[in-house]
Amino acid sequence: MTxxxxxxxxxxxxxxxxxxxxxxxxxxxFGESMTTVVDAAEEGTSVSATDQFLANSHYWVGLSILALVALRIVVRLWQGAPPAASEGPSWMEVAAKISHWLFYALLVAVPVTGLLAIYVSDSFGDIHALGKPAFIVLIAIHALAALFHQFWIKDGTLRRMLVPSR
Structure with a gap:
């Protein structure tokens, strides 16, 4: 049986x-606390316990994201992804694929450049910092597309990421 x-x-x-x-x-x-702590270390000044806690959290949350993304990629390769919920213009399908792969790229590149900034060279910090505006733009596009599918096209795309279905 298939x-x-x-x-x-x-x-x-x-x-x-x-x-x-x-x-x-x-x-x-809360990622700016990492910058505050790094700058304070370079200047020889102290930081608040809150900034120190948030900077430490930024480090560990970044590692967690990297680990979860690795798992997510393995799961995607293993389980695949369902086809688009609706037949729309081909440009929409291409845009969806591009945006998803951009997310994967950012979700790997941003934590890796953060680690490189800590362990290899501060210059990676500048590259790492570009991740924030890139994420904000991509998240906005992603959320607007999900809402467009939900309320304009009404094809159930958003529901598929809220309610499991196999």
Whole structure:
């Protein structure tokens, strides 16, 4: 008996998506504390306990994102991804694929450049910092596209990332 192709994402895929999204949001909101701590170390000044805690958290959350993204890529290769929820213009499918692969690239490159900034050279910090505006733009496009599918096209795309379906 042939297995029916998946129409949605598995519970694991959905959990990974939202866990990574929340961790990235944390990084975007509190990542500046890392800069504060690094600058203070270079100047020989002290920082608040809150800034130190948030900088440490930034480091560990970044490592967590990298690990979860590696797992997410393995799961995607293993389980695949469902086809588009609706037949739309081909440019929309191409745009969706490009944006998803850009997310994967950023989710790997930003933590790696952060680690390189800490362990290899401060110059990687400048590259790492470019991740924040890139993430903000990509997240905005991603969220708007999901809302467009939900409320304009009404094809269930957003629901597939909220409710498991196999």
């Amino acid at each position: 297995e029916k192709p998946a129409t949605g994402y598995s519970p694991l895929q959905i959990s990974l998506h939202w866990a990574i999204a929340l961790l990235v949001l944390f990084q975007l909101l």
